Amino acid sequence: MTSVSKAPLNTELGGGEQPLLALRGVNKSFGAVQVLQEVDLDVFPGQVTALVGDNGAGKSTLIKGIAGIYGFDGGSYSFDGHDVTVTNPKQANALGIEVVYQDLALCDNLDIVHNLFLGRELSKGGRLDEATMERRAKETLASLSVRTVKSIRQQVASLSGGQRQTVAIARSVLWNSKLVILDEPTAALGVAQTEQVLKLVRRLADHGLAVVLISHNLNDVFEVADNVSVLYLGRMAAQVRLQAVTRNQVVELITSGRSGDLGMKAAESLATRPAGHTGTLTAEEAS
Amino acid sequence: MTAVLTPDEVQTGTEEPSVRDSIVDYVARVRGGDVGALPAVLGLVVLTIVFTILRPSTFTNAFNFANLIHQSAALIVLAMGLIFVLLLGEIDLSAGYTAGTAAAVMGIQLTRDGHPWYVSIVVGLVTGAVIGAAIGLLVSRLGIPSFVVTLAAFLGLQGVLLKLIGEGGTISIRDKTLLALNNNNLPLWAGWVLLVAVIGGYAGVSLSRAAARRKGGLRADAFGVVLSKVAVLAVLLGGATAYLSRERSRNTAVTSIKGVPEVVLLLIVLLVVMNFLLGRTAFGRHVYAVGGNAEAARRSGINVQRVKLTCFMICSTLASVCGFLLASYDNSISPKTGGSDTLLYGVGAAVIGGTSLFGGKGKMTDAVLGGLVISVIINGMGLLNQESSVVYMVTGAVLLVAASVDAISRRRAASTGRV
Numbered sequence: 001m002t003s004v005s006k007a008p009l010n011t012e013l014g015g016g017e018q019p020l021l022a023l024r025g026v027n028k029s030f031g032a033v034q035v036l037q038e039v040d041l042d043v044f045p046g047q048v049t050a051l052v053g054d055n056g057a058g059k060s061t062l063i064k065g066i067a068g069i070y071g072f073d074g075g076s077y078s079f080d081g082h083d084v085t086v087t088n089p090k091q092a093n094a095l096g097i098e099v100v101y102q103d104l105a106l107c108d109n110l111d112i113v114h115n116l117f118l119g120r121e122l123s124k125g126g127r128l129d130e131a132t133m134e135r136r137a138k139e140t141l142a143s144l145s146v147r148t149v150k151s152i153r154q155q156v157a158s159l160s161g162g163q164r165q166t167v168a169i170a171r172s173v174l175w176n177s178k179l180v181i182l183d184e185p186t187a188a189l190g191v192a193q194t195e196q197v198l199k200l201v202r203r204l205a206d207h208g209l210a211v212v213l214i215s216h217n218l219n220d221v222f223e224v225a226d227n228v229s230v231l232y233l234g235r236m237a238a239q240v241r242l243q244a245v246t247r248n249q250v251v252e253l254i255t256s257g258r259s260g261d262l263g264m265k266a267a268e269s270l271a272t273r274p275a276g277h278t279g280t281l282t283a284e285e286a287s
Numbered sequence: 288m289t290a291v292l293t294p295d296e297v298q299t300g301t302e303e304p305s306v307r308d309s310i311v312d313y314v315a316r317v318r319g320g321d322v323g324a325l326p327a328v329l330g331l332v333v334l335t336i337v338f339t340i341l342r343p344s345t346f347t348n349a350f351n352f353a354n355l356i357h358q359s360a361a362l363i364v365l366a367m368g369l370i371f372v373l374l375l376g377e378i379d380l381s382a383g384y385t386a387g388t389a390a391a392v393m394g395i396q397l398t399r400d401g402h403p404w405y406v407s408i409v410v411g412l413v414t415g416a417v418i419g420a421a422i423g424l425l426v427s428r429l430g431i432p433s434f435v436v437t438l439a440a441f442l443g444l445q446g447v448l449l450k451l452i453g454e455g456g457t458i459s460i461r462d463k464t465l466l467a468l469n470n471n472n473l474p475l476w477a478g479w480v481l482l483v484a485v486i487g488g489y490a491g492v493s494l495s496r497a498a499a500r501r502k503g504g505l506r507a508d509a510f511g512v513v514l515s516k517v518a519v520l521a522v523l524l525g526g527a528t529a530y531l532s533r534e535r536s537r538n539t540a541v542t543s544i545k546g547v548p549e550v551v552l553l554l555i556v557l558l559v560v561m562n563f564l565l566g567r568t569a570f571g572r573h574v575y576a577v578g579g580n581a582e583a584a585r586r587s588g589i590n591v592q593r594v595k596l597t598c599f600m601i602c603s604t605l606a607s608v609c610g611f612l613l614a615s616y617d618n619s620i621s622p623k624t625g626g627s628d629t630l631l632y633g634v635g636a637a638v639i640g641g642t643s644l645f646g647g648k649g650k651m652t653d654a655v656l657g658g659l660v661i662s663v664i665i666n667g668m669g670l671l672n673q674e675s676s677v678v679y680m681v682t683g684a685v686l687l688v689a690a691s692v693d694a695i696s697r698r699r700a701a702s703t704g705r706v
Contacts, residue, residue, distance in 0.1 A: 089586060089587075105580070106580070107575070107579035107647070108579055109648060110576060114572060114575075118583070118589070119589045120587070120588070126568060127568065128567050128569060128572065131502070131505060134500075135503050
């Protein structure tokens with residue numbers, strides 16, 4: 001753990017605010033494979049930070065590290081202005097970090113209320129307090145303007161993809177969370193459901209939460225995000241305000257790690273590139 | 288409990304489902320594939336009718352009815368333990384021999400070492416818990432499939448049991464308390480007190496839960512629905528108590544046999560405690576979560592390894608209770624106690640009752656219903672003087688029917704979005 005400055009990487013990003021989550025020089029390798037290399041990331045409250053990058057760029061590894069599924073190998077992790085060590089999901093939850101995984105992580109055999117409170121059931125004298133849980137579940141869904149579920153006592157297995165995503169997101173805001181990380185929330189959804197979920201994502205940020213949205217879909221990114229962070233082969237190519245870039249620039253950042261004077265220096269991007277590649281990397285090659 | 292709908296509660300705008308709504312709801316659930324206890328109850332009714340027609344005098348007499356309870360008690364307790372493991376999607380093939388081993392340890396404490404019954408029972412229970420802990424640790428920490436670990440334990444414990452008792456030996460039980468456990472009856476008044484306590488307790492819990500939900504502004508079962516459930520339970524259990532309170536000795540000059548078997552008290556206590564543990568505590572919820580989606584449970588911060596370990600320990604501890612009941616019923620412990628088909632009947636009872644072998648679905652009452660179904664088959668076929676070969680074949684067929692009902696309801700459930 002080296003002591004590094006926690007000043008925002010890019011003062012334009014947070015509009016002068018301090019970042020809620022600041023990663024500096026984070027590394028992670030699995031055996032001989034270095035997945036993350038000196039990654040810096042700032043996430044601000046009330047903003048949606050899109051995290052994009054091609055397959056294998058390290059997006060999932062980065063969020064799993066933030067969520068405490070495994071610890072980072074090195075670098076500093078500060079949350080709300082304090083240096084913290086997060087090595088298991090409970091610690092991340094205690095800080096107010098919630099992750100909505102791509103594969104949802106819901107228990108099909110339990111109902112919506114049970115899933116919302118999974119692992120953090122409310123008990124009164126050793127006995128589950130079902131009435132309070134059901135009431136709070138109702139309130140949370142109402143506060144997110146979710147009106148599509150018929151009964152909150154129905155099993156999650158009976159819900160549509162969009163509804164399941166809604167339940168997963170609702171679970172992340174039930175706990176006075178400060179940072180919600182969404183891993184491709186719209187990947188498996190239809191047009192209308194995607195729209196619904198994106199609105200929900202925007203509402204989270206408007207409630208003052210910091211949101212990290214991982215997506216492959218630039219339409220989604222440009223619709224809801226405030227900032228975009230681009231990972232390129234395990235390195236942070238750029239973190240910029242979305243208004244300052246065009247869609248083409250983001251695509252270039254994703255596929256080659258740089259775009260004009262944005263992103264990595266030419267030499268750096270070449271050095272990062274795996275051996276055997278010459279010229280411009282296409283999206284397919286990068287995967 | 289008469290003021291169900293005070294004006295206050297009506298104003299909250301919570302629509303109160305009527306009795307009719309509840310029935311419509313239930314029918315929709317069953318049609319949607321969520322059959323619950325229905326197949327086991329129907330099976331029990333059909334089997335009872337068939338055996339009553341074939342053996343009107345012997346099957347239905349009070350003596351046989353009490354005998355049926357004694358026969359099924361051990362099986363029900365074993366199935367209760369197995370359900371904890373089955374809910375995780377795991378299996379414990381060694382539970383039968385765990386019962387035998389724990390009973391043998393208990394018997395040795397009792398006879399050879401001359402300890403009082405309560406010490407012997409505690410030592411027997413600890414034996415079960417230790418076996419469960421060993422299996423649980425191997426499964427949860429090392430990640431060996433439970434099928435393999437418990438198959439090894441099944442073989443190993445068979446040897447331990449043989450070693451403890453000796454080739455061809457038996458340990459006979461002479462302790463009065465242990466013999467009473469699965470042979471004696473409660474005094475008549477105690478049977479009726481038990482009945483009132485059970486009905487009163489059930490009604491009290493149901494009504495207070497409904498009241499708490501209404502207070503929180505939530506939908507609760509209508510008063511009529513709760514009342515009719517209580518009434519059905521009261522009629523069934525009341526009838527059984529009355530029947531058991533009749534004299535059932537063949538020769539009253541020699542001895543008088545009447546009253547509810549003592550083992551019923553034990554079964555009710557276990558049922559209430561385990562049902563509470565599984566249905567009303569965070570631990571129970573975690574058991575279902577691990578069985579439904581272990582990865583989701585882990586990501587939610589549930590200690591999956593500890594849940595698994597605890598379930599295997601509960602299973603083996605209940606298996607040792609099963610062993611005591613077997614020993615009490617047989618008045619002895621032999622190297623065959625808990626062996627041969629004991630375990631498979633236990634798993635069969637759980638599955639017939641409605642517990643899924645795939646994990647995540649099952650209740651404690653499944654053990655009672657399924658255990659009764661299997662016991663009725665064994666008991667009835669015995670009265671028909673059928674050979675063991677036929678009994679096995681019929682039991683197998685019933686299990687197959689139960690598994691098919693499970694599979695079919697599962698498919699329906701998948702198509703209607705229930706699990």
